[in-house]
Amino acid sequence: NAGVTQTPKFQVLKTGQSMTLQCAQDMNHNSMYWYRQDPGMGLRLIYYSASEGTTDKGEVPNGYNVSRLNKREFSLRLESAAPSQTSVYFCASSDRFMNYGYTFGSGTRLTVV
Amino acid sequence: AQTVTQSQPEMSVQEAETVTLSCTYDTSENNYYLFWYKQPPSRQMILVIRQEAYKQQNATENRFSVNFQKAAKSFSLKISDSQLGDTAMYFCAFMKPAYSGAGSYQLTFGKGTKLSVIP
Numbered sequence: 001n002a003g004v005t006q007t008p009k010f011q012v013l014k015t016g017q018s019m020t021l022q023c024a025q026d027m028n029h030n031s032m033y034w035y036r037q038d039p040g041m042g043l044r045l046i047y048y049s050a051s052e053g054t055t056d057k058g059e060v061p062n063g064y065n066v067s068r069l070n071k072r073e074f075s076l077r078l079e080s081a082a083p084s085q086t087s088v089y090f091c092a093s094s095d096r097f098m099n100y101g102y103t104f105g106s107g108t109r110l111t112v113v
Numbered sequence: 114a115q116t117v118t119q120s121q122p123e124m125s126v127q128e129a130e131t132v133t134l135s136c137t138y139d140t141s142e143n144n145y146y147l148f149w150y151k152q153p154p155s156r157q158m159i160l161v162i163r164q165e166a167y168k169q170q171n172a173t174e175n176r177f178s179v180n181f182q183k184a185a186k187s188f189s190l191k192i193s194d195s196q197l198g199d200t201a202m203y204f205c206a207f208m209k210p211a212y213s214g215a216g217s218y219q220l221t222f223g224k225g226t227k228l229s230v231i232p
Contacts, residue, residue, distance in 0.1 A: 041225055092158075106155075107158075
């Protein structure tokens, strides 16, 4: 099915471990995003990529890095996980010229112990 | 920077009744887009309805409609004939249009309203 695919769906990390969340879209969208969702906080933008070859910080970028590997793929890396990074992470994509909103992946629930 | 406020953390409604979820936003932009997203327990984010600020007519999608008051910066969601499947978190979101400079095509979300539909 067309859409945004995120892997993994669940992950438990120990403090200090690193990991990469993968995201791929097959809708030929230009823009891709990483959000985190915490209880009572809504969704907050971590990083985004307006187009292939560009990435920019969002509201809460500290502790994260991203790579726009190609037009389809946008990964989020935690270099040294901390308990404060326990959250649900969403990847999304959009056609920047159409303003039709985002298509979201199904999310990754990450727990850092 | 844009802000989106949802003042009702939780709401409940009887099945088949009508409920309205509130959303206000703050922006200096004249053209922009507003959205309501639904997040059921499955965690999936689902677009419910979309409104373009330059259109005066309120958007409608089946049982879902909005009351868009541009001057008041208000964007409420009305759900008619509520169904058990409407139980979810609902997020209001704001987007600047493309070519509007820094922050364009980024969605800014409110903190959400948890809606429970009671049988």
